[in-house]
Amino acid sequence: MNISDPLTASSPGPRDNCPPFDIDTIRSQFPILQRRIHGHPLAYLDNAATSQKPRAVIDAIQKYYLQHNANVHRGVYQLSEEATHDYEASRDKVQRFINARERAEIIFVRGTTEAINLVAHSFAKPRLNPGDEILISTLEHHSNIVPWQIICQQTGAQLRVIPISDAGEIDTTAVDTLLKPNCRLLSLTHVSNTLGTINPIQQMIRQAHQHGIPVLIDGAQAVPHLQIDVQTLDADFYAFSGHKVYGPTGIGVLYGKREILEQMQPYQGGGDMISEVTFEQTEYNELPYRFEAGTPNIAGAIGLGCALDYLDAIGLQQISRHEQSLLDYATQALSAIRGLRLIGTARNKAGILSFVMDAAHAHDVSTVLDQAGVAIRAGHHCTMPLMARLGVAATARASLALYNNRTDIDALAAGLQEVKRMFK
Amino acid sequence: MNQELRELYQEVIIDHGRHPRNFKVLEDHTHCQKGYNPLCGDRLQLYLRVRPGPQPVIEEASFDGEGCAISMASASLLTESLKGKTPEEAKTLFQQFHQLLTGGGDNTQTDLGKLQVLTGVRAFPTRIKCATLAWHALLGALDQGENKPDNWVSTE
Ligand SMILES: Cc1ncc(COP(=O)(O)O)c(C=O)c1O
Numbered sequence: 137m138n139i140s141d142p143l144t145a146s147s148p149g150p151r152d153n154c155p156p157f158d159i160d161t162i163r164s165q166f167p168i169l170q171r172r173i174h175g176h177p178l179a180y181l182d183n184a185a186t187s188q189k190p191r192a193v194i195d196a197i198q199k200y201y202l203q204h205n206a207n208v209h210r211g212v213y214q215l216s217e218e219a220t221h222d223y224e225a226s227r228d229k230v231q232r233f234i235n236a237r238e239r240a241e242i243i244f245v246r247g248t249t250e251a252i253n254l255v256a257h258s259f260a261k262p263r264l265n266p267g268d269e270i271l272i273s274t275l276e277h278h279s280n281i282v283p284w285q286i287i288c289q290q291t292g293a294q295l296r297v298i299p300i301s302d303a304g305e306i307d308t309t310a311v312d313t314l315l316k317p318n319c320r321l322l323s324l325t326h327v328s329n330t331l332g333t334i335n336p337i338q339q340m341i342r343q344a345h346q347h348g349i350p351v352l353i354d355g356a357q358a359v360p361h362l363q364i365d366v367q368t369l370d371a372d373f374y375a376f377s378g379h380k381v382y383g384p385t386g387i388g389v390l391y392g393k394r395e396i397l398e399q400m401q402p403y404q405g406g407g408d409m410i411s412e413v414t415f416e417q418t419e420y421n422e423l424p425y426r427f428e429a430g431t432p433n434i435a436g437a438i439g440l441g442c443a444l445d446y447l448d449a450i451g452l453q454q455i456s457r458h459e460q461s462l463l464d465y466a467t468q469a470l471s472a473i474r475g476l477r478l479i480g481t482a483r484n485k486a487g488i489l490s491f492v493m494d495a496a497h498a499h500d501v502s503t504v505l506d507q508a509g510v511a512i513r514a515g516h517h518c519t520m521p522l523m524a525r526l527g528v529a530a531t532a533r534a535s536l537a538l539y540n541n542r543t544d545i546d547a548l549a550a551g552l553q554e555v556k557r558m559f560k
Numbered sequence: 561m562n563q564e565l566r567e568l569y570q571e572v573i574i575d576h577g578r579h580p581r582n583f584k585v586l587e588d589h590t591h592c593q594k595g596y597n598p599l600c601g602d603r604l605q606l607y608l609r610v611r612p613g614p615q616p617v618i619e620e621a622s623f624d625g626e627g628c629a630i631s632m633a634s635a636s637l638l639t640e641s642l643k644g645k646t647p648e649e650a651k652t653l654f655q656q657f658h659q660l661l662t663g664g665g666d667n668t669q670t671d672l673g674k675l676q677v678l679t680g681v682r683a684f685p686t687r688i689k690c691a692t693l694a695w696h697a698l699l700g701a702l703d704q705g706e707n708k709p710d711n712w713v714s715t716e
Contacts, residue, residue, distance in 0.1 A: 174562070496628075496629065497577075497627065497628035497629060498600075498628075499600050499602075499627075499628035499630075499687075499690065500569070500577075500628045500629045500630070503565075503568070503684060503686075503687060504565060504569075507562055507564070507565050514600060515599065515600045515601055516600075516601045520601070523601070529601050529602070529603070529626045529627075530600055530601050530602075558565070558569055558574070559569075559574060559578075559629070
């Protein structure tokens with residue numbers, strides 16, 4: 137892929153020599169930030185739901201359809217070779233980005249949800265017997281709860297839940313007692329999408345491995361903000377979504393250790409995942425294709441590869457630093473508003489601020505903010521069991537991305553003052 | 561504050577949202593219906609006491625639950641306007657109210673009195689479900705006949 141923007145040059149792995157972080161340059165690379173909403177500049181603070189896309193990603197997708205569109209892995213002609221090349225080059229980019237040992241460990245899926253369902257059906261289900269357990273935490277998104285409930289129902293296994301503190305931190309002392317011999321898998325979010333809590337996953341993976349229990353990490357909210365190294369983490373599976381990491385929707389990644397993937401049955405059957413089919417039997421293709429049945433989201437994978445190049449060129453460390461500093465600024469700004477209570481006060485947090493207000497319900501807060509051009513999320517954030525644990529029906533949630541600045545936070549704070557005036 | 565917001569959050573709505581009327585469990589209810597908006601998690605329970613007989617009449621209406629100002633105010637105003645109506649009249653009111661919010665074309669709409677304050681919701685399509693939550697519960701309650709409290713009606 138040949139993209140003219142100097143920030144998107146492909147690079148082998150994380151770089152130390154990134155250009156200085158310049159927020160105005162970065163903002164200018166996201167066309168949607170030019171939009172005005174109800175007459176105000178857009179302050180997009182719903183990045184945990186989905187992130188905006190840099191022009192490089194939009195261009196890469198368009199370029200694929202304008203110049204290279206063909207099906208992958210089949211045609212013996214130039215276009216198909218180009219499409220296959222770009223699609224597979226994205227797999228290499230993902231491999232480098234999360235530091236997987238080999239490209240065969242990178243499976244393209246629709247998103248985190250599909251990745252978790254794949255592991256549930258192809259890895260966990262055949263290994264589960266009545267009385268076995270799957271361990272998750274209170275912080276999980278519905279997509280890391282419901283797939284387990286489904287296979288528990290089918291196998292007679294039980295779902296167990298690690299408790300959290302009022303601040304929204306995992307109770308690590310409870311973990312050891314929950315990692316019992318009949319526990320077959322720990323499936324845990326890296327970063328909470330509702331509270332921003334960064335879980336100590338490296339330590340927890342080590343704990344689980346001491347008991348011989350494999351671990352799936354839901355990295356949907358971590359990959360956009362933290363440098364991920366699946367080998368250092370020693371995660372058995374790691375899942376994330378393209379659209380939350382400045383790539384397109386409909387594409388995501390399941391990383392799995394080769395030795396585990398090799399023992400797994402296919403998730404779906406169809407074209408591309410086979411090496412030989414007769415009506416009597418089928419021989420499955422090698423990794424990773426065994427898990428990629430059917431024509432994949434080619435443009436999506438290419439867009440995702442481009443997004444990862446974009447992040448690499450800026451540098452995850454610089455991004456983390458920027459977002460942490462903005463999180464501090466936002467935490468102070470919101471804490472200064474009387475009648476506002478922050479929900480989720482873990483010591484180690486990513487840029488997510490959930491809150492409730494005495495003056496108004498989260499839904500009303502969101503409507504008023506929208507009229508000021510400030511986009512936040514209100515509701516249960518697909519974490520209803522977590523909301524029940526915290527004793528709130530809904531929160532308002534502002535979530536940060538690399539292109540947010542203090543002006544966005546000031547617009548949020550001003551909007552919240554307006555809420556207080558209206559609902560006093 | 562812009563004009564649309566002012567029309568949405570009129571004083572009556574903020575007042576009813578904050579101090580909903582008939583906000584209680586109706587112990588001697590004849591009908592009870594839970595309503596749920598899965599989009600935002602708003603939940604409420606609507607209670608009716610209908611005097612039976614050849615001419616049934618809604619004698620009492622109440623609700624409890626949790627939700628935004630719009631859903632609470634709408635439920636509150638609904639319970640106020642139900643008292644003394646026959647179930648058939650209540651269903652007609654539902655139709656008229658729905659018409660009011662979705663602005664279904666003709667401008668020969670009935671004046672719905674105090675309920676008119678909810679007209680501002682029209683400019684906020686994402687909030688119409690908040691305003692109609694209690695009303696869907698009303699339909700559910702009337703359709704179920706006698707007590708069947710464990711069925712939810714949903715705005716989805
Ligand atoms: C922590 C977490 N896990 C999983 C998901 C599901 O991601 P997707 O809808 O992209 O499959 C999300 C997205 O909302 C999330 O925040």
